[in-house]
Amino acid sequence: MSQLSLENEKKLYVVGLYALLHDVGKPILRFARRYIQKLELGAIADDAVKAVENQFNMNIMEIAKMRHEEISKMLINNLLGIALSSRDEEYVNMVITLTDRLAASERGLAPEVKEFVENVYREIEQGVTTDAKLSIAYSHETSPLLTPTWMLLKTDYLKHVGLSAYVANISGRWSGSNERKRLATNFFYQVYQAVLRKDKAKLVEFLVSLLRELAEKELWVPIEPLFPHTIANLNAIKLADAMGMTSYSKVVLLLLDMLRTAKNIFGGSITRGFIDTVSSILKTTTSLVPSAVYWSMVPDISLYSHSKLVAAYTLSSQLSSRLRILVIDANSIQAFIAAPVKATAASRVIRGRSILVELALDTLIEYALTLFGKLPMTNVVVSEGGTVDIFVPDLPDFNERLDKLRKTAHNLAQYLGGVIGFTIAYSDPLELSDISFEKAIKALAEGSGEKTFAEVLDNLSSNLAIEKSKAGCRPELIQVEGVIAKEDEIQGFDSITQEPVLKNNDKDPYRLVVDEKTKAYVDIIAAEKLSLGDVVATPTHMSLVIGTVARELIDILSIHVYRRIGNVVKPDSESIEKIREALLKHCKEARELLCRLTVNEKFESNIALVPLSPAGALYLLISIPLRKEIHDVEDLELLRATYEVIHAVLKAISNVLTDLASEDRDVRVWIRLVNASHAFIFTNSLKLFYNNIGEEVLEDVAQAYSSIGNDVNKLISKGVDIAFGFMFTGLYHPAVLHVEKGVKGFKLIDLDEFGVIAVAKMDFDMFGEVRALYAISPSRLVTLSDFVNIVVAGKAYLKAVDKAKQLLGKGMNIDVIPLYAGGDDVTIYGKWSHVVYYMDELYNNIKTVLKPLTASIAIAIDDCTAPLLLLYNHAVELLEGHAKKVKASCTIGAPYTILYPKPQLQAGQEIYKDEKYLRCTVVPLEKPSIFYPWIIDPAANWNLRLLAKLIDPLDYVSDKSLLKKLEEYKRELYILTTIAHEFGKAVEAQMRLDVVLPIEILYAYAWSRRKYELNDLKKLLEEEVDDENKGLKLLAYPDDIVGKSSVEEALRILLASKPILDLVLLALRRPDTVKPSRIYSESG
16 A cells, blocks of 8 residues: 655645635635625724735735635735645646536636626626615625525425324435435526526526525524534524624634634644644634535535535545545444443443544544545545545555455454444445536436436445445354453453453453552542442443543543554554553553643643554543533633643653654644634634633733644654644533532532433434435535534534523533534433423524424433433433434323324325324424424424423523422312323223213313312413413313313313423422532532
8 A cells, every 4th residue: 555755745735725725715805895895894804804904915905806716826825835836726626617516616617607697696686685675785795604404495304204294104204315306407407507598587587586585584694703602502594684693804814813823833834734724724714604605506505615525526636536435334322322231420431432432433534534645634524423424535455445444443343342333335436527516417307327426425325234234243252232252251241331341451451440459540430439349341441531521621632643564554552552651651640541630830630541542543531620610612711721731731742752753653643622613723813702801811821822832833843743623522511519528629410419310312304315315416415514513513512501601600500411412413411301401492492503404302201210321222212213203203201192183184194094083102392383394283382392491490590480380280280180191091992982071071170170270370381481382282161162162172182281291290399300400609
């Protein structure tokens, strides 16, 4: 396997960086024009102008007259010192032309076509501005980003989710592949043909009509950088509103300052790590910037995603004329995460294993990129939780490299206990022209049979399924709880997971036996939950140390070392062990996988060491001391501490890293700040974005970061490749102040302190089919993947911090722990009422950005003594067995029978032909609406949104709490739920008259005896809730029934209330399971 020479490697990265930044001039040009039009005003805009004028040594008026290609080239040449040869520049433009014309780029259009489209868009701008009644003219520089999920509105996606779809037997029977062809034929091909025919009238009419329709829908995102608070509060709104909230000033100021700082740190070296760093900068600054407004028909493609894709094409095609898509898929993730079968430290192990999965997948990605040409992360084009798609060149020895990767993946899976596995598959070879969006819409509409990107992805999915089917085990191996091991290799069983603990030091190198020597260490990582004689295997040991540092995690610093033996690149596990040992020597307290490092006289840092030796990687999970304050990455004091710790770690390992870096060994380091999307590259411009920053504090933070810059600069000069970036992960965990032997400290709250706990899971409906639809356009597929990951992971983790900050002033916690969020999947756990509330908040917050995409939710609830494994698995069963069958629905606690009137359906569609009512076992997530399809019926008013409102733990601490008002009606609630229970039994008895009649009498009697109390309760539930939850929920006897309805109808509606009211009664019986836990005072 030949390696690139240093000269060719440098050329590869230079051309790749140029491709990555080929459109960087777009936000600068748009800002310049906006500033002149007085659409950007204020201190930030003025500073952005200074930054632009200083960078280009030109007046902002002159820059506004330039083309974005010219600005991009000037910035690349002036700031980064890159000057491509005309041949290489033409090559990059050719790549863009072949792959992305008429999707996100105008390059490659014939001059007359280009002029025609420009003239057309002048009329489109006028038409949209007039028809949509916009106060700001719609244009290239004023358009916000249209959310990528808008395309679903042009399909019948919403007709295949929810109860109406379920009763028609079409729930989930939506095909992204079929819709892809229909969308190509009826939409994209029509536009394409109009361009070719130069049919100006049709093109203008078609696109103005579309944009006018979309303008009135809440599908537009204002343009600004990805600050943590931006992500947490991101909403899609109407076009006019988003136009007014857009800020190119922030984008341009942060973009230029970050690029300048990065260049200074790297000293002009164009390395793999530098491309990764620049890609991270683009992700932060341009993810919400439209790549194109004119050429993509609608502005729904992210500049970052498009740029990343072009760079991936360019880098791969530099190494081979053909490329392949490589997929790495992590299997049995849920089984691995939910391994604990005992309550002992289960929360830490589950949190640790969740992060461990991400680290394992990351290290395989790193090795794959290294194997196939030392490619940067730009070539990871699509990521969906446990699955990633990577563009790699189709090299002559492709199969040999693939074998190395598969062997490493197998060894890593065995090292992690054998439950988790990694499947690796690949597509057929494809030419760059096969990726063309233009070619795809022609092939789909005309039925030409030409190879398209969509077909390549379909082929890849088939190959992945085949590879998964090959998984198995040898007959001489035994399997214990999913862990494969030879019988004579087993020493014992893990005290937490019951997985085998192996005798062999190579296979289970960090197994841990609790004895007198290790007890103090074990008490730290397992919260004093393990006893003498207990034993844990390597994966559990690593999970415990990860879980120990998770709440105050500030950075994940990963080190990857590969050895070149001849032409073969192999993971260097021996070097990983040397680095681990070198770091431990600098620790004040050193254990096998935990280091307490003295940072300065003020504090020490706990660092979890996670050696994934089979893949040649060591992950350092760096934390700061547990404290009362919420871990807020936008707190500059916290940032200063973060930078100081990273500097201390780099200082401790710099010698061993430089000793290892050599001609026959590659050493690569990633510095990823956790959730700090705005500060992995520190710039002084942050003072403009945060009003409360003092100059002295800013100077201290800048000084701390400059120390990191100096460290990195020295390491790069010694041959170590370094990259900066950020990642989203769950930090929040409720903690309490405690005093032990007169010493104050903070500790994480154990689950058994919550009384009643819950695990909640949320999956987006038919996301695999949605992905198949978007395969029509590579840029749109990559945008969808990037956008969904930012929204889902960012909101799941950062919203918890927001909620915690609301309660901090009252000395209370929000008692939820976000476990995992990535791709289309979210898992949280904690105190049951807080979990219900937070999952509802999260669903609604995500839905506002990703509409019309729908989700299915399951919430399993049990006593705090229940093993977390069982609760986790129960949540999975509820999700798969109930909520996901209906789609866009929720199962809470247990499946209840709920009755709905049967809708009118076509012959043969009914699934309950002979029954009077439609039965289901799920509750709706909210009231029916244009973006939430459900049968319109009073039963739908009993939904997850209402339950979250009634038991709102943040509201409970106020005197106006709805739950506190409901305490007055506890007896009435018991009566109603008892009647509902009896009616439920009658339903199971086929609604026999002799069973139903006594219940009807009981219902009428209850209303007669407690008329005033029940009417007051009805009023509270129907009118005193917020506007979103108002609506009929109970039928009063006789007022709502006699001459208007029936008692049976009243009972049917009451039956729908039972899942909600049962939990309201639980909250009333156990207020301790609703009230937020206290952050105790010193005396507490």
